[in-house]
Amino acid sequence: MTDTLARLHATILSRRGADASTSYTASLFARGRARIAQKLGEEAVEAVIAAIGDDREKLVGEAADLLFHLHVLLADMEIDPAQVMAELDRREGISGLEEKASRKKGD
Numbered sequence: 856m857t858d859t860l861a862r863l864h865a866t867i868l869s870r871r872g873a874d875a876s877t878s879y880t881a882s883l884f885a886r887g888r889a890r891i892a893q894k895l896g897e898e899a900v901e902a903v904i905a906a907i908g909d910d911r912e913k914l915v916g917e918a919a920d921l922l923f924h925l926h927v928l929l930a931d932m933e934i935d936p937a938q939v940m941a942e943l944d945r946r947e948g949i950s951g952l953e954e955k956a957s958r959k960k961g962d
């Protein structure tokens with residue numbers, strides 16, 4: 856994980872139980888997991904729209920929104936981002952096509 860994402864995650868964790876009137880992150884936690892997940896979905900759709908519109912500048916902003924909301928959801932579910940990094944490390948070198956073919960064999 857980059858230093859930036861590690862710092863962001865630490866900030867997000869520090870907002871659990873904070874005053875929702877002074878912290879957007881705290882207000883998200885207060886609204887609950889379904890709302891956080893919904894926000895993540897909305898940001899994903901906005902990223903898709905930016906990409907389809909070939910708007911690179913907009914996509915950078917939407918990608919940042921997406922990462923922020925993903926980290927809020929991970930924090931809400933008490934998943935350490937290191938677990939996600941470990942999963943990516945585990946997949947390193949395994950072709951996505953090979954992995955897909957091995958899943959189909961088991962169907």
Ligand SMILES: N=c1c2ncn([C@@H]3O[C@H](COP(=O)(O)OP(=O)(O)OP(=O)(O)O)[C@@H](O)[C@H]3O)c2ncn1[C@@H]1O[C@H](COP(=O)(O)O)[C@@H](O)[C@H]1O
Nearest residue numbers: 863866867870877878879880881882894897919920923924
């Ligand atoms: N990275 C972010 C970040 N990215 C996006 N956002 C907020 O996410 C919201 C998404 O925008 P939308 O228009 O979709 O949502 P909205 O209509 O404003 O809000 P909703 O009522 O729909 O939830 C905006 O309010 C953004 O400001 C973020 N809010 C906070 N952070 C980080 O979290 C830190 C702590 O923030 P607070 O919790 O507000 O102190 C900040 O210092 C930043 O580092």
